[in-house]
Amino acid sequence: MALYTPHSPATTHTIRFLERINADHHLSLQTYHDLHKWSVDNIDKFWSAVWDDTDIVGIKGSHVVDTLARPPENPDWFSEAQVNYAENMLRCRSEGRLRSFKPLYALVADLVSAFLARGLKPGDRIASYSSNCVENVAACLACAAIGCIWVSAAADFGPEGVFERTFTGSTKSSPASLSLSMLWYKSGLRPEVVVIRHPFGVTKTDYWNADWTDWDTLVADGATKKLGRTADGEIEWKRLDFNWPLWILFSSGTTGRPKPIVHRAGGMLIQAKKEFVICADLQPADVFFYYTTTGWMMWNFLVSGLSVGCTLVLYDGSPLYDPAYLWRLVDELGITIFGTSAKYIDQLAKVHKPAEHHALTTLRHIYSTGSPLAPHLFDFVYDHIKRDVLLGSITGGTDICSLFAGMCTALPVFRGEIQCRLLGMAVEAFTPAGAAAGPDEAGDLPAGFWPLPGYGNADAVEVARKRYQDAYFSEFEGVWYHGDHIMITSSRAGNGGGIVMLGRSDGVLNPGGVRFGSAEIYDVIEECFAPAATHAAHAVADCLAVGQNIANNTDERVVLFVKLLEGQTLTEELTKRIKTEIVQVADIPYTVNMKRVEVPVKKIINGAPVSSVNPATLRNAECLGEYERIGVLLRAEA
Structure with missing residues (x-):
């Protein structure tokens, strides 16, 4: 059963765009699934139509893209176009x-x-x-x-x-x-x-x-x-x-120097137009807020909202110092689009229920990204923020500075699922063997690096080109491999299948050959062991799940690190309830963008030195020393 159903799908921009495609190309597409399939099978016609439909300012030209070129070739798009x-x-x-x-x-x-x-x-x-x-x-x-x-x-x-x-x-x-x-x-x-x-005049003149x-x-x-x-x-x-x-945006850099990723002006513009105009149906009257720093791609995403003519709300400060503050802003400023992270919603659920204190009458969309949004947090949004709101769990990445899958005003919202694969994005789940995963079967989700030609010496440009190829096209020949562990569900309401995020592929757990994502563990912990769901002795404030190599690296076991409430210690009873290798730690490491740091911790407990992790990318790098000490003990008993 859907948690949210659009009031009038036929009047949404997505369906108007579908009707335009039918008229222009003499087709009879009926559903979003039909439109999505057409968009990835006819990329030249689709992106040409996006330019026209969203009214991009500039000279378009007749060329769109070489449809015979494969993704690793990184072909030019709209080679005759002139835009700013x-x-x-x-x-x-x-x-x-x-x-x-x-x-x-x-x-x-x-x-x-x-x-x-x-x-x-x-x-x-x-x-x-x-x-x-x-x-x-x-x-x-x-x-x-x-x-x-x-x-x-x-x-x-x-x-x-x-x-x-x-x-x-x-x-x-x-x-x-x-x-x-x-x-x-x-x-x-x-x-x-x-x-x-x-x-506020805090810049000291003697520092000048x-x-x-x-x-x-x-x-x-x-x-x-x-x-x-x-x-x-x-x-x-x-x-x-x-x-x-x-x-130029940068990878997280947790296991090395951040990689500079170059994004092109036309690509950023046409992707933003597609996402905001056709998929999200943003309007000039919208007031768009996203809680982000200037170092996260969601800042670039927010700025691109200007292309629609909507008002941007810029906020700099803690989102939870006063948990009610951002929701007061919704009422005071008439915010209609509220963007945040899954971690924020998780923390908010423990301390504040906005629906009990705020009107939120203008709010029509909530976007969540940064990490998978657990199913019980979908419940929290609809039970304790607003029932009549489109909850857009979205996924993309710094790599493309846009979205693979996300919001669509023409489609319903189902618990625990991203609504759909976005138009023009040929997203599939692949099995480890490289075959397409079937509906409801888990699999992996298959730009350029600086310097580009003309911006560095020949050797540096070649190193960047090879790094780009190795990063995205080395896993499956001719296919962009993004590295998320996902499941595409069976199609419902014509959505072509929603997306369930199961974790990062490089953090996939594989004990005894059974592969599953860390997010599946986090969902259970956050729903069954949250402070609000159980008594203090069994409450887990935060956790991190990684795989440890055992049996001479022929197998692995799952190690769960837990941060308990202040003053609590890990008991045998709680360990039995969770039923895995469980270790109490003082803190869970996060990147500056509030993403759990799984892969570096996995490397540390398997013998890599803490120095292999770049501390500048973490909010709390000081906690890694504890994991190094625990790793020594775990390897001794494995």
Whole structure:
């Protein structure tokens, strides 16, 4: 039984798009499943239709893609097209209750002028070390407006994490600049440093370096020079090739230096348009919030909401310091789209029930990502947040900076499932042998790396090309291997099958040859052993499941690390209830984006040194020493 059913599927943009495809191509597609299958079988026709339907600004041309090219060849798309990402983000100039786009446009125009005055040109990199603020959004858009490439590090990254992300390639920088709020640089030059002063006046003047530029001075300089503007005062957009690089995102980097992944301007634009306009049915009247830092791809996802003309809500702070605060914002600001992580919903369920304290009348979508959303948390959303809301559990990745599967306003929501594979995304589950998994059978879910050609020496470019091929196409020939352990369910209500996330493939557990995902353990623990579900002695505050090699590496056993409530110790009775190898630990390691760190812990308990893990990528790297000590004991008894 569905937890949510759309009121009028026939009026959704997805179904209107289906009808358009039927009319344009003389087809008789009936269901979302039909449309999805057509979209992946006819990629040139589909993506051409997405461009037209979502009204992308730019020159399209006649070419879409070589349909005979295989994914590992990374073919060019829309090779005749000329587009600018920022131009499409700043089309809207309307005024509303909460916002006016005119000041944002004016700020971006002044930054464009300031950047040009400093000699920045297409292909130069602009790096940000910033909180989630409007200045950061404006700087990103100004960067894209003139064809520069955006690189971002979140304000909660430590110095080493910032250095690894902002100073890739041949660029050199003074370590002192790593403590700044915002900076940019041109490759091979000492970076000019621009500082955004904290609005509450906490920036101490005695820390100021005479070589730094104040943000307000930068903007005023741009306003005075008025560079990069047409005769009528509009921004002179630098329309470039569809495949021009837009920004560089980074892998988590838990087991090595973060990998720089380049995303193209046209691809980011058309994916965002498809996801927001056709699948999610976002409207200019929507107020879009996503709890994210500037170092997570969900920040880029949020910024792309400007392409629809909706209002963005930027928040910088703890989401749970006052558990009611974000939900008060929903009522005060009229938030309609609320995005967060599965971990936040899990923690919220333990301390606050929004439906009891807030009206939430404007709220129509809740998005969750970052890790699998457990089935009982679907129940929490519908029982204790809002019944009449589309809960979009979504999955994608930094690798594509968009979604593989997620929300669709034309489809129902079923407990524990992502609604559907998104249009144009040929997502399948593969068995270990490389065959397509059947419905309800678990399997694995099968861009480019920096530097691209023209941005580094030949050897560095070749290393990046090989790393890209090895990362995604080495598992199954000709197939992108993403590395999630999933199950595609039997089709219901024409959805072509929902997606159940079972964990990461590199963290799949395989005791006695029986493969299952760690998320299956977490779901049981979080539902049956949560503090609200049992007494304190049997409550598990957090946990981590990994496999330990045994029998001379011919088998493995599952080791469950548990963090209990303060003052509690692991008892034999609780161990028997869970029935696995269970170890009490003081803390569970998480990345800075609040994802459990399974693979590094698995390596540590199997003998790898703690030094093999990059501490700059973790929120609490100090806890890994305990796992190293426990690993010695576990290996001794295995």
